[in-house]
Amino acid sequence: MKKIINDVASVEEQMIQGLVKAAPDMLRKLEYGTIVVRAQRKQGQVALVSGGGSGHEPAHAGYVGKGMLDCAVAGTVFTSPTPDQVLEGIKAVATDQGVLCVVKNYTGDIMNFEMAVEMAADEGIKAEYVVVNDDVAVKDSLYTTGRRGVAGTILVHKIAGAKAEEGADLKAVKEVAEKVIANVRTMGMAIAPCTVPAAGKPGFELAEDEMEIGIGIHGEPGTHREKLASADTIAKMLVDHILADIDYKGQEIVLIVNGMGATPLMELYIVNNFVHDYLTKQGITIYDTMVGNYMTSIEMAGFSLTLLRLDDEMKSLYDAKAHTLAWKK
Amino acid sequence: MQAVAVKIEEEKDYLTELDNVIGDGDHGINMARGFKAVEEKLPSLAGKDIGIILKGIGLQLVSNVGGASGPLYGTAFMKAGAACTGLVSMDAVAFVQAMEAAVQGIEMRGKAHEGEKTMLDALCPALKALRHGVDSGKTAKAALADAVAAAEQGVAYTQTIIATKGRASYLGERSLGHQDPGATSSLYILQTILAHLS
Numbered sequence: 001m002k003k004i005i006n007d008v009a010s011v012e013e014q015m016i017q018g019l020v021k022a023a024p025d026m027l028r029k030l031e032y033g034t035i036v037v038r039a040q041r042k043q044g045q046v047a048l049v050s051g052g053g054s055g056h057e058p059a060h061a062g063y064v065g066k067g068m069l070d071c072a073v074a075g076t077v078f079t080s081p082t083p084d085q086v087l088e089g090i091k092a093v094a095t096d097q098g099v100l101c102v103v104k105n106y107t108g109d110i111m112n113f114e115m116a117v118e119m120a121a122d123e124g125i126k127a128e129y130v131v132v133n134d135d136v137a138v139k140d141s142l143y144t145t146g147r148r149g150v151a152g153t154i155l156v157h158k159i160a161g162a163k164a165e166e167g168a169d170l171k172a173v174k175e176v177a178e179k180v181i182a183n184v185r186t187m188g189m190a191i192a193p194c195t196v197p198a199a200g201k202p203g204f205e206l207a208e209d210e211m212e213i214g215i216g217i218h219g220e221p222g223t224h225r226e227k228l229a230s231a232d233t234i235a236k237m238l239v240d241h242i243l244a245d246i247d248y249k250g251q252e253i254v255l256i257v258n259g260m261g262a263t264p265l266m267e268l269y270i271v272n273n274f275v276h277d278y279l280t281k282q283g284i285t286i287y288d289t290m291v292g293n294y295m296t297s298i299e300m301a302g303f304s305l306t307l308l309r310l311d312d313e314m315k316s317l318y319d320a321k322a323h324t325l326a327w328k329k
Numbered sequence: 330m331q332a333v334a335v336k337i338e339e340e341k342d343y344l345t346e347l348d349n350v351i352g353d354g355d356h357g358i359n360m361a362r363g364f365k366a367v368e369e370k371l372p373s374l375a376g377k378d379i380g381i382i383l384k385g386i387g388l389q390l391v392s393n394v395g396g397a398s399g400p401l402y403g404t405a406f407m408k409a410g411a412a413c414t415g416l417v418s419m420d421a422v423a424f425v426q427a428m429e430a431a432v433q434g435i436e437m438r439g440k441a442h443e444g445e446k447t448m449l450d451a452l453c454p455a456l457k458a459l460r461h462g463v464d465s466g467k468t469a470k471a472a473l474a475d476a477v478a479a480a481e482q483g484v485a486y487t488q489t490i491i492a493t494k495g496r497a498s499y500l501g502e503r504s505l506g507h508q509d510p511g512a513t514s515s516l517y518i519l520q521t522i523l524a525h526l527s
Contacts, residue, residue, distance in 0.1 A: 075395060079355065082399060084392045107495050111400035111438055115391065138499055145498045199354070220353065220499075 001200045003299075008197045012054045012076055019061050023325050026065050030092055033085040034074040036061040037092050042070055046164040046173045047093040050102040050157060051086065052109055053078040055196070055298045056217055058326035063154060067322030068161035069102075077196050077298070078218045080108040086116030090127055098126030098170040100177065102156050104149025105133040126170060130177045132156050134186040134306065136245045137214030137223050148216045151258040151295035151306045152184035155318075158327065162320035180314065185246050187214065187238045188304030190260060191228065194219045194297050213237070217260070217297040231267065232274040238305045239278060248307055252285045254318060256306035261296035263303050268292070271303055279307075287315065294326065330371060330386060333521045334364035340517055347510035351497040356398060356510040363394030363402070378417050383410030383427070397495060398511060401435050401448065408434030421469035425460050432456050439494065446492035446504060448511035454479035455519055473523045480516045487512045 005011050016034040020027045028039045034054070050060045051073030060072035070093040075081035090099050099120065103113045113129050120127040134152030160177035168176075190212045193202040196219060203219030206212060211234070214223030229237075243249075257272045259265070268291050279286060287310055295304075310318065322329065337344075337360050344357030367389045374382045383406050391403030412430035416423060432452050436442060443453040458479035462472025487509035495511075497504045 078353070079359075079395045082392050082395055107439075108395070108397040108400075111397055112395075115400050115404070115438075145495060198358075218353065 001195050001197070003195070003197060005197060008200075011197050012074060015054065015057070016061060016074055019057070019325070023065075026323070026325070027061070030088060032088045033081070035071065035085060035089045035092070036064050036074070037071045037089070038064055038066070041093060042095060044095060044097060045167050046097045046170050047071070047090075047095050047099045048102060048157065048161050048164055048173075049073065049086070049089050049093060049099055050153070051075070051081050051089065051113075052104055052106075053080060053218070055194075056295050058293070059154060059295045060157070062326030063157045063161075063324050065322065065324030065327075067165050067320055068157045068324050068327060077198065080106065080112045083112050083115035083119060086113055087119045090116060090120045090125060091123070094120070094125045094127070098128070100160065100164070100170060100173050101127065101129035102153065102160065102177065103129050103131050104153055105131050105146055106148065107145055109149075128170060128174055130156070130160075130174060130181060132181050132184075134181070134184045135216060136185050136187050136241055137216070150186045150188065150217050151256055151304050152181075152186045152308065154294050154327070155184055155254065155256070155306070155308050156180045158322060159314055159317045161322065162317035165320065166317075176313065176317065179311075180308065183246070183309040183314070184306060185242045186256075186258075186304050186306040187241045188216070188258075188260065188302060189213045189222065189234055189238060190215045190297075190300050190302030192262065192299075192301035194261065194300040196298070212302075215260075215297070215300070215302060217295060219297055219300065231270045235271045235274045235305070236278060239275060242305065242307055243282075246307075246309065248279075248282075248284050248309055250283050251309045252287045252315070253279070253310060254306075254308040255279070255286050255289045256294060256304075257289070257291045258295055258304045258306060259293040260300040260302040260304065261293060262299040262301040263293075265292070268303055271305075275305060288318070330364075331368055332525050333518055334368040336517050336521045337361050337364045337514065340514075344510050344514055347508055347513060351492065351500055351504050351507045352510060353396075353496055355396060356514065359394045359396050359398055360402075360514055363390045363399060366390075366393035378413075378415055379419055380410045380412075380414035380416060383407070383413055386410075397439070398514070400438055401511070404434040404438040405431035421463045421467075421472060424469055424473075425456075425463050428452075428456050428459060441494045444490065445494040446487050446490050446497060446509050446512075447494050448509070448515040450487050450490075450509065451480040451483040451512040451515040451519075454483040455515075470523070470526050473519070473526060477516070477519050477523050480512075480519050484508060484512045484516050
């Protein structure tokens with residue numbers, strides 16, 4: 001394992017401290033655990049809490065700030081934070097309007113956030129949660145835990161965050177979050193795996209001429225393995241998978257070309273070049289494009305594509321001003 | 330509980346190995362960390378009633394195991410604790426009630442049932458055997474021995490079924506033939522309780 005770290009046990013703590021020091025006027029770290037909150041606590045509006053394992057930077061702490069999250073609770077690398085940590089985060093930002101937690105669809109994350117929400121209710125805090133499940137690589141059926149939550153989660157942060165900032169009540173913020181979840185889909189691939197610091201070795205291995213299709217964001221293997229193909233061929237395959245789930249034809253969308261951590265921007269732009277033309281040709285209008293590292297999997301090399309179908313409400317909330325470390329437009 | 334912590338530490342690598350094949354390869358590591366935290370907490374719980382002790386254990390597991398096992402085992406011990414409020418000793422009937430509450434807690438938290446390749450495939454048959462043994466007048470120790478035997482069969486059964494809950498469910502049919510790590514750790518806990526029952 002080759003990494004720029006000090007020791008394995010302090011990766012999360014030092015990462016969060018460093019992240020806060022990159023924006024000290026905007027962010028504050030709680031004493032308890034690796035929890036980041038806004039430097040100026042919100043009053044009188046619904047507070048948004050998200051989180052999950054570390055290793056997805058800039059998610060989620062990079063999305064704490066005006067117009068997006070109020071708090072991000074980080075667990076150890078790829079491991080959900082525990083209920084006591086999530087509860088600490090909820091308590092630090094809760095307002096009389098309540099708290100909405102944005103949870104990615106993993107068994108552990110859901111149970112830990114659900115327990116925290118129950119414990120918050122015991123303390124008189126109005127808290128609810130939504131579950132993001134945008135990954136079309138995993139089948140959503142009665143026989144699985146359902147689709148995973150991946151890069152589409154940050155669009156939930158953005159749009160629900162803007163709704164909360166407008167002063168909407170908990171019901172309305174939750175409804176718009178669920179609307180984003182219903183309309184966002186993602187699929188990813190990798191050409192090189194990542195190594196969890198505590199594990200010391202990669203989650204899977206790939207030969208020089210192979211790629212893994214349908215990867216998640218936890219270094220786990222994807223749905224299948226293929227011979228490496230050209231950027232255009234890979235991108236077309238991912239887009240076609242997404243369009244088979246939701247037909248975005250004739251719709252206006254936001255497109256995210258997301259790097260998994262170790263993908264050069266050069267390659268992401270090459271992918272975007274194709275995807276842009278391919279979607280346009282199919283009568284899909286791209287309202288806005290984001291290219292960069294938004295939801296990563298440590299140093300995995302690969303990318304994911306996310307499409308969100310917009311309506312007027314989501315469009316105006318998407319356009320609302322946000323100011324965080326990782327999202328400034 | 331000290332003995333359980335020792336047993337889990339001993340089996341840490343094996344549990345992790347089982348989890349590597351069909352999960353995310355951290356079950357042994359997480360369980361060992363959680364039960365070590367329980368061991369450290371035990372002195373401060375000494376002399377308290379059984380309900381408080383079990384709830385204290387549950388809270389330690391929830392705060393230290395992480396992943397899905399933390400909330401599941403934590404909820405199990407906390408619900409068992411609630412069923413034992415005020416008790417300073419435990420007879421066979423109270424043990425059945427505690428275990429019933431624990432299993433119901435896991436079903437509620439995990440939204441899972443027997444037959445989905447989870448810890449419930451060890452615990453549900455164990456509970457049935459325990460309840461049957463106690464109802465038919467067996468001693469607590471004899472009834473718990475039946476429960477452990479039923480849990481062993483349950484663990485073996487997990488090799489023959491497809492996972493429909495938890496991370497192993499992403500594998501679908503590829504989860505066949507592999508033993509469930511959560512069912513295995515549940516069996517270890519029951520075995521250790523049996524070995525130390527007076």
